[in-house]
Structure formats: structure tokens, C-alpha cells
Amino acid sequence: MRIIPRALCLLCCISVSLAAKAQQQKKNESYHLRIKRAVSPVKIDGIIDEQAWQEADAATNFHMVLPMDTSAARLRTDVRMTYDQQHIYLLVESYTPDAGPYMVESLRRDFAFLKNDNFLLFMDPFDDQTNGFSFGANAAGAQWDGLMYDGGKVDLSWDNKWTSVVKNYKDKWVFEAAIPFKTIRYKKGITHWGINFSRNDLKTTEKSAWAPVPRQFATASLAYTGSLDWDTVPPAAGPNISLIPYLLGGIAKDYDKGTPSKFRRDIGLDAKVAITSSLNLDLTVNPDFSQVDVDKQVTNLDRFELFFPEKRQFFLENGDQFSNFGYSTIRPFFSRRIGLGAPIHFGARLSGKLNKDWRLGVMNMQTGKQEEIGLPAQNFTVAALQRRVFSRSNVGFLFINKESLNYDPAKVEDKPVYSRYNRNVGLEYNLASSNNFWTGKAMLLKSYSPGKTGHDFAHAANLQYTSKAWNISWQHEYVGRNYNAEVGYVPRQGYIKLMPQVTRLFFPQSGVVLSHGPQVTSTWFLNEKFRRTDNESMLNYGIVFRKRNTLNIWASNTYIQLLNPFDPTNTGKDSLKTGTRHNWNTVGADYVSKPQSLFTYAFSARYGGYYEDGTRLMTNAELGYRFQPYVSIALSANYNNIRLPQPWGNNSFWLVGPRLDVTMTNTLFFTGFMQYNEQQKNINLNTRFQWRYRPASDLFVVYTDNYLPEPFYVKNRALVLKLVYWFNI
Template sequence: MLKHLLSFILLFFMVSHCSLFAQKVNSSYRLHIKKTTSPVKVDGIMDDQAWSKADVATDFYMILPTDTSYAKVHTDVRMTYDQKNLYLFVTNHHGVPGPYMVESLRRDFSFTKNDNFLLFMDPFDDQTNGFSFGANAAGAQWDGLMYDGGSVDLSWDNKWISAVKNYEDKWTFEAAIPFKSIRYKKGIKEWGINFGRNDLKTTEKSSWAPVPRQFPSASLAYTGTLVWDETPPSTGSNISLIPYVLAGGSKDFNGEDGVNKRSEVGLDAKIGLGSSLNLDLTINPDFSQVEVDRQVTNLDRFELFFPERRQFFLENADIVAGFGYENIRPFFSRRIGLNAPIDFGARLSGNIGDDWRINAMSMQTGKVNEIGLPAQNFSVIGIQKRVFSRSNIRAIFVNKELLNYSPDPSSEHQPYNQFNRNLGLEYNLASANNIWTGKAMVLKSFSPNESQQNLIHAANLQYASGNLNFNWRHEYISENYQAEVGYIPRTGYYKVNPSIGYLFFGKNKYILNHGPQLSTSIFFNKNWEKTENSTLLEYMLRFHSQSTLTIWAGHDYVNLQQPFDPTNFSGIELAAGTQHEWYRWGAKFNSKPQSLFTYALSYRTGGYYADGAMTNYAAEMGYRFQPYVGISLNATYNDLELPEQWGDTKFWLVGPRLDVTLTNKVFFTAFAQYNEQMDNLNLNGRFQWRFSPASDLFLVYTDNYIPYPVQVQNRALLLKLTYWWNL
């Protein structure tokens, strides 16, 4: 197996050696930034003396609808700094008359559904990691961590201020970003930087340094250069304390206990160890204000994945959370605190040296007597070394250890593994122009009494030009591999997964581009006998209005390796070894984002397990009274026609939602989730007041009901106050 993996790594070098050492693509795009000696007032008005002396980044390039000309919508960007803050002033001129278009004043808005401006910043100039800041035309803020060369994690929040002003012919955006809120390489005078603009009235997406249309405007491979007149100032003492106080109560109506009252305090601390390395500490953390996961209908044979949203785990998380693939994750931080309270933890993350990054974390959870679970320690360390222009090598070690644990043979509780460890290495390919990307990885697990069949290796290679894209991927996971702190929903298989697609760009006044995409996934058991195959052919049309239509057809074959209930709630299972095959087809349509009323519709019909049939309808509709109120409804209906023991099974998943954004600092969200498959109705309301940057007051209410007859199961009310205090 390792021989095949090494062969694939060699293939990386053969297909991409011409661009691995290439110069930065947009190195000629340079914006000079000068230190200001006069104060800057962040009010969205360009009357400060500093702005009259600042260089201007202008003449943006169009990304969409075409990437071969200058943007028709004019944008001007100015930057300056002082000892504490990096300042930004943007003038977004209107391309055509009319009001701006936004969803709401809610933070971290959807890029495609808002008139907005975004800054993409690479303060290590490694074209891989960085920060993004921005705002929509109504003043809602956007901030996120950038990773993997162009992805943005919007769950990250930090301390900065901004202001937006609207005029008849333009809107302006001004921001002050404290140097203490970001990480950057000490002593360098050139940062990677780019600016992105989305203008819905003209359906134009543009950037200062040109980005090919097949890539997002956030692609760090295509950043220009921010040239400092002096090296950026040292952050000096950079210690932040973020305490919280919490009060509330909950009641389980299925039990005889009364109201369970809660009153807690906890503390997070962020300690800057220089400008690029950070130490995070937490004592008795609480994440009850994190928004509830959106429920989905689960007709899959394996566990579903929900992303991490807790702030403590996010900074530089890509080093460990990004190791592997979407279904091969040796470390998944949501396993920590899943069934036991977190007592305390520490995390060291950031850059060490020119090309090295680290994320090392240790978390301690308390014991849970009800299930016989002892105290546990969760530790992970990930180290990344940049190679060539944009590629890197990563190593990871994950350890879960039970503390002071001796299994009691007479106990009614199941015994637990004393430890589970994972060790892995991967090479991530990213060519200078981002056209070639890929990964090759190997993982091994260690547990008590574990056999030698505990290995994973996987690799992929992807090519993405303006028209053609293809990807080859293969995986091997041995049947005894264990990752108790990871997300690996299935084991014991080989998999090959090639895909190819082509886009046609014409001059049709309605259609921007269109083209087919073909992919297949084939699974084999350890004897190389085919156990599963899923093939999908899609044809996508993207219109100039930014609406999209996709028509698709597919074929599935499954030889069940484990018993499976095709309804996922009846309890009646198909036997292992039974074979199932069917065809399916469907379509989906997403409306143009400019309308106040937006919608997405999808339809699927065809065969299903046990020679049955399945029909699915899904809709997502929303109406906005911009920028203050948004109303949306998600609905999914499944109709399963199965043999007599199951019968015809029909169930709904419905989720109405109300978003009220009184200002860009005061938010109220209320939603319901009716899940007929789980026989549950969930009600949730959350009020948030950001009374100071990164400091919040939350009031959270939640209810869970049995729908028929309506009967409350549990209820909770929580008040939480957090404050970000810089020492």
C-alpha cells in the first residue's frame, strides 16, 4: 500500500514541476502603505488627513461574468496604519442607479446575496493562510480565518470596528483592525493582499489583483502585495481576558426532578507570544450560545458531519481539522465535550519560524458517573512545513487517554478503551497558479489489543483550468482502524473516485456558462470485491442573473456490509449481504440573489433499497425587508415506497426562521425545526447584543416537543454575558 502512495506523490511532482517553483502570479500588483501621524476617526467619511496621503488601489478586474476585462463598477481602496491599528477606507461607486441589495445587518453574511466589499489578507505571504474582513452595504461586518489557500471560516470572530455610509452614487466602508487581533510574521515588509467586490445590481464580481473565474476571489494564490514603508509595529503586550457569567435553568418533563438551575462562571485567555504565535487558555468553558445545528433528513447508513463552531477551537484549526478528507478526519474537535463537561484546556497555535506552523492542544474533561465514564484527556499536535511556493507537509498526533481508570468487571457500564492514538503524515500540493492541487496521506491508529490492520492511506490529484476540471481520488481504510477523536464514519474498504467536468463560456445574453460533470465512487472490500458504486451525471446552467439550474441522473449499487434500516427510524433492517440497485434522476434550481424573494427548489425521484422507490421534494424560500427583517422557510418531504414490512413511509422536515437585525449590533433569531423522522419539534430563540467589540449579552430559549400529541419534553432558558478585556 505504501508503495502506491509513494508512486502517487511522485506523480504530483511529474505533473506540476513547472509551477511548483514559479514566481507569485500577481507579484506586479503592489499597494504601498504609509504610517499616519494624524488620527483616524472610523466613521465612513473620508475627511481625515491620512486618507489624502494614502496610495489608492483602483482599476479592479472583473471575475464574473468574464475575467478578460476591467470591472465596469469602480472601486477605490486606501490603507494606512499607526502604532495600534491597520486602517482601510473603501469607496464603492454604483455601477447603475438604484438602492443597494443586502440580506440583513447580521454578521458574516452570504457573499453571493449581498452588495459587499471584502479584504483578503495574507500577513505571512505564504499564499495559504490569512484573515478576511469586510462589510455589506448596510454595515454588517464579515470576518473570518482563511485556510487552504482560499477557504474562509466565518465562525471566527475578533475585535475590530467599522462604519458604512450610503450616498446616492456610492457607499463607503471604513475599518480599524487592531494588530493585536491578527497574527503576522515579524520583520517582513510585504504581505499578500487582495480586495473583492460583489455588486448585485450589475451581477459583477471583481478584484484588485486579477483572479481567474474558476477560482473564488478569496484565492490567496492570486493576491497582490501590500508594501509597508516600515516593518509593521510590534503588538507589545498582547493579553486578552474573556470572562463569562451565566445564569439559567432547564427542566426535563419526562423525569420527576424540578427545575435544574445553573449559575456558572468561566474564563478564556488569549496570550500573544510575539506577533505570530498565540496561547489560548480556557477554564470551565461554556458554549451554550452557539447556534443549534440545522437538522437534516438522514437516510444515510453512516453518521452525519456537523462543523465546529466553538470559538476556542477555531484559530489555526486547519492544521489539525483539515488533515485528511471530509470523511477521513483523525481529529474532530466536536468529540471533545460531547458527553462530558470540559474542565480546562490550553492551545498553542501559530507560526514558528519562516515556514513552520503549529497547533498543539490539550483539553481535560470531567467524569460522568451516570455512564461510568472517567475523566479524560484529549491532546493533539499538528505541525506544518511549507515546501516549494504554496505546498506543505503536515504531521499529526492525536491522543485520547482515560485517567485513573480501572475497568470493573461487575459494573453495569460498558468498558472503555484506556487510550486511542492516531499518527499521520500528509503532503498537500498547491501549484503557484492553483491549477494543480492534491493530497497524499497516511494514518495509523493505536489502541489496546488492536490488530495490525489499523492503517489508512489516501490521495487525490485535481486539475482546474478555466473550462476543464478533473480529479482522481483513492482511499484505503483497514477494518480495525479506530479514531475515537476523529470523524471516520466507515472502515474496511478501498475506494476509487474519479470525476471530470467541462464548462462552456459563450456570448449568450442569458446564460453565463454551462456544462456537464461526471463522477463515480466505487467501493471494494478487503478482497477487492465491489460492494458499492454510485455514478452521477450532472448538467449545470448558470445565468447572468446568478441563478442556476442543474439537471442530473444517477445509478446506485449497494451490497450491504452491515444490516440497515432504509427508513432510519422503523427498526426493521435489511440483512447484510443483500444487494440493491436502482436509477434516480432530479433537478435543482436556485433563484437570482438580487430579488427580495429568493428560493431554491429541488426534486429527486427513482429507485431505492429493496426494489422500492423514493421521491424527495425540497424547498428553501426567503423574503427580506432589507436590511432589518428576514423570513425563511426550509422544507423537505420524503416519500418512500418499500415492501410490506415497511409499507409506504412519508415524513416532513420543516424549519421556519425569523431574523431581526435592529442594528449591526443587536440581533434576534427565532426558528422552529419539525423533524417527523425523529418525532421531534424544536423551538429556539436567541437574542444577542454586541455592546462592545467581541463582547456580548445572550438570552437563549429552547424547547423540545413530541409533536403528536403535542407534549413538551424539555425546556431551557439561559442568560450569558461575555466581555473581551485587553490588558
């Protein structure tokens, strides 16, 4: 296989060339906001009456990003920043052409940017154009905070202590915030931080930014930040230790097994220790994740394992070095493998910046035994090291070790056999040009498992060019038949994948359409002897309207040669034989309504062939209505009709999920979510009440029910009460 060396050489050559250009001129280097020490105390109340704000410099004259990126913003936005020994202060005046009402989803934190009138701050305190923090609020006062990584992505699972207030006036809404220095990480001694501000206004459909950003990129792109210039070195955060204990009580009953009710009484502790101003140690003892959102179910018609995202905050927070290594279907580390069917006893993670160029992540987790299935106690160690190269690119190293403790598979009888160990070692190069037009990745992985040698490595590479009119990309993958990532997500082994893609966009000067254009994608799977096993070719035509509603119409051709027996309904009926070949055509359409309406909707439909001379019709609808900002009602409904010859016959599957979100205030929330899955013959009800009684401290009440729909009866149910308290030492 010579694909990887050639791709890696190409990426390196492009990166060297672009790095040379980046050294000549940094993007938006003329945009500066000076931040001075506050000359008076600042009260977070949304009222601009402090002397500190009167004397603070203002960032104004925002630039339009959408619908066009060639003019000044129509709406005026003024931003001021100041600081004292403990906090950074932010004041934003978002002027509006009329009194409202403002368009927001709810008061729930970490809202969807494009569905709310909102303001966001993007901050790069390392000045490396790769990592940082984001803070913001919508026009009703809901908070937004997240960790930034990969030069412009935001991990909203990060949740920390800071305060803010939004106050509405006749001609503007004011957002005022205080962010403790202890909340963020920053390089000691740096007096220039990358910074940008972004505003979204749904009534005018205008998205704007202080430092201009091309419209093909998110305004979060750290390649286009201006500079926050400190009048002196930012204050040291000082000793920074946070303890976050929890108390939990609950009751659960399994009606299926007929066992007595089980009472839960638990206690656990998380701790955060700032080793340096940019390096943090996280510790956890007996963690509990009962308040985490339930997975959104899907009708499973896939031949391979489905992916459900991680939602446990300990694994998500600052975990991008581990979880983003690789590609969507070649993840050597997938944290949901930890604690699967077994309790987590304790864990530790050291993560952050060593300096401007080096970034470190080390994690160790210990799980207990699960006697019922013979699962031994296991230890998981993950280590990642990243080095910035050129202007915005980096090289990363990853090591993963899963070890079964005091376990000998030879002595196990009548129970599943677990491996004694599984290890993965990987190297990755990430390309990001100074202007973000060129991005790419090249990766090499090798696994080590007892009894598995040869064909035990994986590699992949991609290169993408993104301009206003063109998006052109190439990606290939190779996974050996013995490559084994037991702590990862690699649903398929023993294949080669090739995937070119081309998109062309057109931008009318006027009219209801903002952009439109075709996209051509072709995906090929080959076995290790370079013989075709699967391929799908798709032609899509996409339209984005000026009101931000979207329409996509597409057609595809699919070919599959089965590598294993497969039941095309996934209901336990007969299976198609290995080696059988299947080919069919499909057409489909997707429509998403404009986000500024109180009533929103999205529809999808597809119809075409399906295995063994069958047909498949799929329709999907998502409806939503908001009584802003307090109540949001949503309903999703998915229907699949599959017609096949006997023994499968005619099969219909409904998947229905109504959801209710009530946000009494921006600290008091209720969520109710029901899912009816006809394929799995299950009804699930999950309700959660959350009271944020002080910053980052919560009371949760969670109730869960599972029912069998026919005949209708309770399978199991549980009630949990959990109290979390965050305090600093």
C-alpha cells in the first residue's frame, strides 16, 4: 500500500507552501481591541452605568458574513472588554431595527447558533489559532460556553463557572458577563490573544463578525481572529482547585425479571486541579451519569454497528485529543467502551497546553468486575501528544491500552471470553492552512492483541479545498482484517475505501435564493485484493434560500456484495447469503424550514430499490413549535416500508418521538422525551428536572420508564434524585 506515503508527502508539501505564505501576513492582523484594567467595580446587571465601561475601548463596525460577506453589517453591534484581578468582563450592545420580539428557542444553555438571536465570543488565549474558549448568550439570556479545538469547532459539553445577564431595551439588547480567570486556561505571559465576536439576527437573517470571515467558514474559525491587546500581562489565576461532590438516591424495578425493587444510595466526587495556567488535572471517584440525555433511537437497517455519541461530560470535556483522532468510522478511541456493562471506580485525566506548540492529554480509568457475564476488572490508559507545525497544522501521537486484570481466558467456562489486553498506537498529521482553504489529515494506526498478527494496521488520508464556489475533497481508507480497536469504533475491517467529492456553488445577486449548486460523491469499498464489494454514487442538488430554509434533491445508485449473512429487516428473520450481489437506484429529497418562524419543520423522503428485488420507502418529519422563551414542543416521526419476497414480506417500522422542553428561567429546566420504536418493540419515557441553584451546581430529578407496546406492560422503571455542588478551594 503506497497511498499513505504519497498522500502524506502531498499534505506536507502543501503545508510547507501555505506556511511560507502565512509567515508573510496573518489574517485580520489589522483588527485590534485594547483591554484595560477596570477603573471601577463592574456589576453584572445589563445596565451600563459604570465608569469602567465609559473608558473601555469598543469593537464596532462589524462585517456581514451572511447572506453576503462583501459589505458592512447592517445591524450595529458594540463590544467592550475590561478586567480586574479575578475576572474578564464583557459588555455587548446588540442594536435592532425594531423592538422585537426576539427570536430564541428557549432559556436552555448551549443553544443552536443559527436558531437564535445571539452573540458569541471566540477566544484564543494561546494565540495558536487552534484551541480556545467560547462564551455567549441568546437574546433571552440563555448561556453558551464551550471548548474550542481543531481551529474552529466548539465542544459545548464543557460547563464551567461564570455569570451573565441579558437585559432588553427598546432599540437593543445588552449582554454583560464576568468570566473568572480560573475558569479558562491561558498561556502565562502572553499579552496578545486571538479574539473574534459573532452575532446572529434571525429577523434580518444577518450573521456578522467583528473581524471578517469568508461565508464558507464558520465565524468560530480561529484562522480569522483579530487581536485582544492587554495593557499588561494578564493576572495569574492563582491556586485553582475545584471539588464537585454528588449525592444520589434512587429506586429501580425490573418487572421483566420479577426481581424486588433496588434502592440506590451513592456518593462520588470530581476534582479539577490547575497544574499550570494552561494544564489541568481532572479526577473522578465513583462517577455517576444518570442525568445524561438518553440516546435518540433510530430504525436500524444497517449491516454494521451503529454509532451513538458520547454524552458523559467527564469524557467529553477537553477530550478532543483522544476522541477526534482518526475518522468517523476509524476511531481508535471511543469512550463509550469504558464502563460498558461495568461500574467505573475511578479515573484521572491530565490535559492542556504545555506551551504554545505542545499539547498533552493522558487519561486512566479503572472499571470493576461484572460477575454475571464474567467481565473482569479492566484498566484503560490513553495518552495523546500533539505538536503544532507550520502556521496551524499539527502532528499527533496516540497510545491506547486496555488491560483485563487478574484474568485468564483459558479458565473461563460457559461465559464470553474477553482478551487479556488490546493496544493501539497511532500517528496523525493534520493540515490546516492559514486561511483555512486547505485542510486534510493523514493517519497510521497499528493494533496489538493476543493471537492477532499481520494485517493489523489501518491508515487513511484526506485532502479538501474549500473556496466560496468550490469544495473538492479526496479521502481514502485502509483497515486490515486483523486490525482490532477494542476501545474504539471501527465497525468494519478488511477493506479499502475511496471517496472523491466535488461541490460547486452559485450565488445569485438577488432573489429568494442565496446559493445553489450540485454535489457529486462516489464511495467505493474494495477488499484487500482490490476487488469491489460496495459502491454508492450520488448526485445532489442543494438550494439555500435567503431566509435560511434549505432544499436538497438527490439520486443515487447502490451496489453491495454481502460479506456476511444479513437480515435486511434486522428483525431476526431469514438472512441473505454471503456473496450475494444487490444493486438498486434511489431518489430522495430533504427540506428544512426557515429557523425564524415559531413553527419549524423538516421533511425527508426516499424511495427506491432494496436488496433481493425489494423496495424501500422512507419518510421522516420533524415538527417544532416554541412559546418563546419558555416552552418548546417537538415531534419526530420516521416511517419505513420495506417490501421483499418471502420469508420477509411486507415490513413497516414506525419510530415516533415527542419531546417537551420547559425552561421556567435560565436556571430551571424540565425535559420530557418519549420514544416508540416499532422495530425494537419498545416504548421509552425519560423525564428530567434540573435546577441550577448556583453556577455549575445542580439538582436533578430523573424518571425513566420502558414499556412493551404489545401487550402493553411495564418492563422496567427507575427514579433518581441527584445533587451536585461545585465549590472552589
